[in-house]
Amino acid sequence: MSTVPAIELQNITKTFGSVVANKSVSLTVNRGEILSILGENGSGKTTLMNMISGIYFPDEGQIFIDGEEAVIASPKDAFDYKIGMIHQHFKLVDVFTATENIVLGLKEEGRYNLKAAQKKVQDICERYGFDVDPKKKIYTMSVSEKQTVEIVKVLYRGADILILDEPTAVLTPQETQKLFAVLRRMRDDGKAIIIITHKLHEVLSLSDKVAVLRKGEYVGTVNTAETNESELTEMMVGKKISLNIERSEPQNVTPRLEVHHIDCTNREGVLVLDDVSFTANAGEILGIAGIAGSGQRELLEAIAGLQKLDSGAVLYNNPQTGNMDNLCSKTPLQIRELGVRLSFVPEDRLGMGLVGNMDIIDNMMLRSYTKGKGMFLERKAPKDLAEHIIEDLEVVTPSATTPVRRLSGGNVQKVLVGREIAASPTVLMAAYPVRGLDINSSYTIYNLLNDQKERGVAVIFVGEDLDVLLELCDRILVIGSGRVTGVVDARTATKEEIGLLMTKTEGDAQHG
Amino acid sequence: MADVMTKKHTHEPAITIAKRDDLVWWKAWLIRLAAILIGFLLMGFVSMMLTKVSLGEVFSMMIRGAFGRLFEGGKATMLWKFLQETAILLCLTLAVTPAFKMKFWNCGAEGQALMGGLGAMICMLELDGVTPWLHTVLAVVLGIVFGAVWGLIPALFKAWYGTNETLFTLMMNYVATQLVAYYVLIASKGLTVIRPVETGALPVLGNQKFLLNILVVAVTMVVLYFYLKYSKQGYEIAVVGESQNTARYIGINVKKVIIRTMVISGAIAGLAGVLLVAGTDHSINTHTVGGLGFTAIMVSWLGLFNPYIMAAMSALVVFLNIGAAKVADTFFLNSSYADIVAGVVILFVVGCEFFIRYSVKFRHTKKEARS
Structure with a gap:
């Protein structure tokens, strides 16, 4: 490859009011290279990428593309420089097909030719090994298929510098492997790829170089081959920390919450919980794993009295009275009046848990x-x-x-x-409690949950990072498309095993 | 390619606008004060161009228009009128505020007040043979109940069917106007004007016709301030307004809060109607409220939903209206003049909030400074 870097940032600084989001950040990415940008939340990764893709404009510093200084003042400028960004939240029209979405907004010569476009899409897919049907409508696609469409979209527009913002956050382990394979193929094809992430093991397995940001400041770039997990963590956090969760053996395990065959239909009339049954024990952390949107949210809300159930029962074993109370179709207030000390950390912190x-x-x-x-x-x-x-x-x-x-x-x-x-709850439910948190805060939260478990609380933990689920929980309930697909022992199960369970009923659910 | 690049330099944004959260309160108030001053100055210049008199003359005419010859040793009649109008506008502003805090856009204060007035009027005219004090109490109660019912109806539909409250409350205004027109027609036996009646009217305190109205509104203002800030119900209103999801999550009955708050909102608007009918005009027509119910929406926003600031803003708006009317009268300008004057000042008051919430930086000055 040529010696001129595909993209080079020099001393980029961006401030928002008094907050310095990026301070003198310098980076280079060559063609045929994958650079990971690693940093905790709030370290300025996304801001930096938004400056490359024309959403923000830097206060200071220069961007060079192929050795020439570039002014990227709008996303359109970014396209002209062949920079394509794949955002965390997809920007697709649900009722259009993959191809229609891909050509949307393009001003191509001649008349609108969907057939030719389809052909071109197919070529791109074959070249890099994407697995997507150009005629499939977006709303029938899985999250990973939608992401693929987003990637093909920027390639179709001729991008040869690709930026991916936390692409694996919504994927299963298997899908992540597939994505990585595609990214490697694109790298070998001479594209420059930047991937934002905070998952260390992904950085190590995928990228050639790692640039680390900490609180907006550029810490340094290292070659992936010459580094390891603990060194990267130290760069990211600024000090050595241990990444171990101390999991104690459950004591005095007694059933606290019994969920019996609950069904739940959401406002759109879709069955989101289908015959779900499980038991949460006092003194134990029960993990819930599943692809985002498989019914985790509805399940917790159903227990908390926020979601109406079609059928089934939620039985609470009251340690004070020894009674079994049915929480089903009670409001949160009625549940509290029963003397049930149920605490709930919802997924949407500022939209539900707090004001x-x-x-x-x-x-x-x-x-x-x-x-x-x-x-x-x-x-x-x-x-x-x-x-x-x-x-x-x-x-x-x-x-x-x-x-x-x-x-x-x-x-x-x-x-x-x-x-x-x-x-002082007897049941504590937490939905994605560490999403968006830095490493230190995440471990504070894990410790708090562990604490509660040791005090005999029945803890229910909905997580997305399978490594964490396996380290923290005692048992893991896996759900797929609103059905329980398995319960595994967290001490013996593997990531792959859970990944398979997560996708198990997807096919069945579509037919039924 | 190089051509394209140099051309692109012109794309560089000249102004950057960034949100800010951290402005200290006194700076925010300095900005607001400056905005009012600039607004008044600009308004003065517009008036100068239209009237060909000096800036000072325009302002003194406005002040005399609003406060009368009070400062020249004259009677305070004009000042009382000014206070009365401020009080009524404030009362309507207070009425919409609990609903606004709940993010329920009650645009129906006009109709709720009109219904309140109608309730009082019906009681004053139709009721016979009750002791005078009881008659007054009944007129007040019926008026407030009428207003509350007019607030309750859209709330019920919002709570149960999720209807759009803005349209609903607006439409209810027309219904109220028509009901009043109809009642005037039957009560006046076809004369279209109801002659003022004294039975059931509010008493006159200390020989000042408007004093009681002003006191009632002042008390309402203080009570509402404490209700919104320190009561459990006020807290529920704030939570429902910020996030219905959070409200459900902690077990607040959202429907109940919506209904209760709108009943309060309608009741206070109804009280304004009572003050206008039983306390001021002793009669009613379709223009009794005169659009103040709509002005109140703006004043509530200007007052940042704080009853005390709303009082100041009501005074400002009334001052502009009366003062401008005086100038318009003197120079035979048509009624649009008053609207223009008020519009200019309020534009600045509203516009300055932008500079409180965002900071604006000019890029080129910064770049030169650094290079």
């Missing part, structure tokens, strides 16, 4: 505002609780009266988890 525009104290009050006599609010207890949580969980915030939306993702989550644990 972004309210401060930490008012957010503490969400769980307790009805307490106390009279029509006025009691602010003393929530204030104490807020200060207690800020201190215990080391929440970084200017004060307890700062709106939570101004906190970083990790601190938002600490506030939410802290509040839910403060209610």
Whole structure:
């Protein structure tokens, strides 16, 4: 390949108000090379890529493409420089076919020729080994197929510098391997590829070079072959940390929550939970694994009283009274009145678990505002609780009266988890509690969950990172398309085994 | 290729706009104050061009228009009128605010107030043989109930069927207007005007016709401030407004909160109607509220949903309206003049919020400074 780098960044700086998102970042990517950009959330990876793809404009510094200085002021400029970005959230029209989406918005010479386009799409697919039907409509596609369409779309437009923003976040292990194979083939074809990720093992298995960012600053670039996981973590976090979750043996395991054959239909009339049964035990962490959108959300909401069930029962084994209470078709308020101490850390933290525009104290009050006599609010207890949580969980915030939306993702989550644990629950449900969190915060959360387990709480943990699920949980329930496809022992199961279970019923569900 | 590149340099954005979260409160208020001043200056210049008198003359005419000759030792009649109009506008503003905090866009304060007035009027005219104080109490209660019902109807539909409250409340205004027109027709036996009646009217305090109205609104303002800020129900309103999902998650009955809040909203609007009919006009027609119910929507926003700031904003808007009307009268300008004047000032007041929320930087100055 030529010695001139495909893309070179020199001292790129970008600030938002007083926040420095990128500070003097310099990078080079050659043709025929895969560069990983590694960094924790909020380290400025996406901002940097958005500057290359024309969404933001750098405050300082230059970008060189093939050795020439480039000014990329809009996504269209980026296209002209043959830069293509695949965003985390797909930008596709659901009712169009793959090909229609690919040619959408292109101003090609001559009349609109779908056949020719289809042919071209087919060629690209064959060349790199993509597996996608050009005539298939988007809404019938799986997440990984949609992602493929996005990649083909930028290739169709002639991109030879590709940027992928956390492409594996939504994929199963098998799909990830397939994607990596395709990326390697594109690299061998002479394309320059930049992939944003925070998963270390992916970095090591895929890329040629790794550039590390920490809090907006550029730490350095290393050759993947000459590095290892612990060195990269140190670069990312700035200090040595151990990446072990201490999993204790479950003590006094008794059934706490029994879910019997629940069915649930969502507003669109789709069956999202299909005959789901399982038991969550006190003193145990039950993991729930599955492809995003397989019914995890509905399952937890059904237990919390937020989702109406068509049939089935959710039985709660009350340790105080010894009764079995059926939580099915009760509202959250009625569940609490039964004396069920159920805590729930929902997936949508600022949209459900907390109110972004309210401060930490008012957010503490969400769980307790009805307490106390009279029509006025009691602010003393929530204030104490807020200060207690800020201190215990080391929440970084200017004060307890700062709106939570101004906190970083990790601190938002600490506030939410802290509040839910403060209610001394007997059942604790957490949906993707470490999504978007940096390594340190993630381990804080894991430790908190472990703590609760040791106190005899039945913990239900919905996760996406299979490595973490295998390390943290005692048992793992796998769901696929709203059905339970298996329960495995987390101490003996493998990632591949779970990956297979995750996709097991996809075919059946489509027919049924 | 090189050509293309040099051409592209012109694409470089000249202005960058970034969101900011961190502006200290006094700076925000300085920006707002500056905006009001600039607004007034610009308004003054527009007036100068139209009237060919000096800037000072325009302003003094406006002040005299709003406050009368109070500062020259005259009677305070104009000032009372100014306070009365401010109070009524504030009352309607207070009415829409709980709903707005819940993100329920109640555009029906006009109709709710009109219904409130109608309730009071019916009681004043149709009720016979009750002790005077009871008559007044009944008129007030019926008026408030009418207003509350007019707020309740769209709330029921919103809570159960998810209808669009903006359209619904707007349409309810027309229904209210027609009901009033109909009632005026029967009550006046075809004369189209109801002659003022004293039975059931609000008492006059200290020889000042408007004093009671003003006091009632002042009390309402304080009560609403505490209700929204310190009560459990006020907290529920805020949570429902911010996120219905969060509200459901913690077990708030969202339907109940929507309905309860709109009943309160309608009741306060109804109170404004009562003050206009039983406290001021002692009669009713379709223009009794005179569009203040719509102005209130704007004032509520201008007042950042804080009752005290809303009081100041009500005063500002009323001052502009009365003052401009005075200028228009003197120079035989048509009624659009008042709208233009108020529009210019309010444009600045609203527009300055942009500079409070975003910071604007000019790129070229920065680049030169660095190179």
